Amino acid sequence: MAEAGHPPRWKILLAFATIYFVWGSTFLAIRVGVLAVPPLLFAAIRFTIAGLV
Numbered sequence: 001m002a003e004a005g006h007p008p009r010w011k012i013l014l015a016f017a018t019i020y021f022v023w024g025s026t027f028l029a030i031r032v033g034v035l036a037v038p039p040l041l042f043a044a045i046r047f048t049i050a051g052l053v
Helices: 009-036 039-052
Strands: none
Touching: 009 039
């Protein structure tokens, strides 16, 4: 059986960049969402999305 090698460096960097972007964008989305939508409705939307995921 062949031994699995390490993934290429660019794939690792792309994975970290994706995590960085997604994690960082949540704070912006929450800030904009709270300003645009009433807080209770925004919380309900967040929990609904979390339940679907």
